[in-house]
Amino acid sequence: MKKLAINGGERIRNKPFTKWPIFGEEEITQVNEVFNSRVWGIGGTKVKEFEDLFAQMHNAKFGIAVVNGTVALEVALKACKIGDGDEVIVPDYTFAATATSVLNVNAIPVFVDIDPDTFSIDPNKISEAITTKTKAIIAVHMGGQPANMDAIMQIAEKANLYVIEDAAQAHFAEWKSKKIGSIGHIASFSFQSSKNITSGEGGIVITNNEELAQRSWSYHNSGRRLGGQWYEHPFLGSNYRMTEFQAAILLAQLKRANQQKEIREHNAQHLTERLLKINGVNVLKRDSRVNVHSYHLYILKYQEEKFPGISRDVFVNALNSEGIPATRGYVPLHKEGFLKEVKEFTIKSLDYAKKNYDNISFPETEKACRNSIWLPQYILLGTIKDIDDVADAFEKIIENIDELKSLN
Numbered sequence: 001m002k003k004l005a006i007n008g009g010e011r012i013r014n015k016p017f018t019k020w021p022i023f024g025e026e027e028i029t030q031v032n033e034v035f036n037s038r039v040w041g042i043g044g045t046k047v048k049e050f051e052d053l054f055a056q057m058h059n060a061k062f063g064i065a066v067v068n069g070t071v072a073l074e075v076a077l078k079a080c081k082i083g084d085g086d087e088v089i090v091p092d093y094t095f096a097a098t099a100t101s102v103l104n105v106n107a108i109p110v111f112v113d114i115d116p117d118t119f120s121i122d123p124n125k126i127s128e129a130i131t132t133k134t135k136a137i138i139a140v141h142m143g144g145q146p147a148n149m150d151a152i153m154q155i156a157e158k159a160n161l162y163v164i165e166d167a168a169q170a171h172f173a174e175w176k177s178k179k180i181g182s183i184g185h186i187a188s189f190s191f192q193s194s195k196n197i198t199s200g201e202g203g204i205v206i207t208n209n210e211e212l213a214q215r216s217w218s219y220h221n222s223g224r225r226l227g228g229q230w231y232e233h234p235f236l237g238s239n240y241r242m243t244e245f246q247a248a249i250l251l252a253q254l255k256r257a258n259q260q261k262e263i264r265e266h267n268a269q270h271l272t273e274r275l276l277k278i279n280g281v282n283v284l285k286r287d288s289r290v291n292v293h294s295y296h297l298y299i300l301k302y303q304e305e306k307f308p309g310i311s312r313d314v315f316v317n318a319l320n321s322e323g324i325p326a327t328r329g330y331v332p333l334h335k336e337g338f339l340k341e342v343k344e345f346t347i348k349s350l351d352y353a354k355k356n357y358d359n360i361s362f363p364e365t366e367k368a369c370r371n372s373i374w375l376p377q378y379i380l381l382g383t384i385k386d387i388d389d390v391a392d393a394f395e396k397i398i399e400n401i402d403e404l405k406s407l408n
């Protein structure tokens with residue numbers, strides 16, 4: 001009789017984990033206030049209140065709320081005057097938007113491999129990617145663990161580059177007690193439905209630099225000038241404004257954020273303790289300078305060498321069958337189809353068209369894409385029993401690993 005649920009055995013867990021997103025009376029009251037005000041867009045108070053509060057909570061002077069985290073990156077790039085033919089350094093292991101935003105301002109993403117301990121950009125490999133055209137580094141705080149901001153800022157300062165923090169996954173994280181989003185020159189966040197605080201879709205740009213803030217504001221608001229006339233468009237911008245409804249939900253979500261952060265941290269510690277005892281998976285290292293980790297994702301590494309003939313994908317399927325909503329995560333970004341598409345149709349005139357990404361190899365990113373197992377943040381919002389179920393499922397599958405051989 002087979003034991004694993006994927007082969008018809010009993011599941012470790014039949015109950016769902018914490019339902020996400022979490023909401024209550026606070027969100028409903030906030031949204032009702034917007035309905036009743038009849039000011040659902042420009043001229044309302046919620047967006048401004050949210051921008052100020054979120055920026056302040058991240059130790060930044062300015063916040064510009066936008067419709068999602070993808071355009072937040074685009075606004076940040078535009079604010080830094082990055083455009084035609086400029087190069088921007090990005091990690092190869094990240095969500096597509098980190099690179100597509102660069103292409104969408106007609107600049108060129110230059111990929112760099114990751115640190116296998118943290119899955120964020122490897123600072124030791126940044127310098128060799130810098131050319132005379134490089135204008136910025138995008139530091140992605142992968143899964144909510146801050147990237148090595150000391151090293152990144154040092155390299156950027158020496159080469160006179162902007163640092164844009166892609167903090168889509170890193171709300172309220174801290175590096176050496178400094179809030180993420182306030183260390184680089186400008187930062188972007190996402191409030192898309194999976195994120196640690198959410199309004200379904202949403203994003204924000206934060207900065208301590210007044211000029212970058214003004215340019216961001218203009219770009220997200222149809223190229224208007226702060227303090228200018230309604231029909232006065234001195235800049236080429238677009239309309240990326242957040243609605244009052246989104247901001248209302250986010251104001252309520254902010255009230256829950258601190259407590260949720262502490263629960264995730266507590267449960268993540270317990271999960272780490274349990275997983276460290278299991279032979280066959282590794283947990284990502286937590287840099288000692290990271291004093292707050294957002295745990296948007298809890299990331300593990302499947303040790304493929306220990307299970308010859310059994311792929312990570314089959315292992316993830318087995319976890320799903322046991323009732324654990326684990327996923328596989330990214331593929332190397334430089335292998336994505338959009339890089340070819342954009343070369344043929346959009347950026348024909350630039351050096352980019354000559355760039356050949358096919359022959360590049362980033363061994364750590366490739367390994368990470370082959371071996372990573374992601375657990376979503378909401379799993380960490382439950383009880384210790386929930387966490388034990390997750391660890392028990394890993395144990396059970398590894399104890400019965402031979403059952404997976406025929407499934408590859």
Ligand SMILES: Cc1ncc(COP(=O)(O)O)c(C=O)c1O
Pocket residue numbers: 068069070071094095097098140166168169189190191192201202203
């Ligand atoms: C690292 C990273 N950057 C950017 C984004 C884009 O955010 P959005 O989905 O809000 O456009 C995401 C969202 O998944 C992300 O994870």
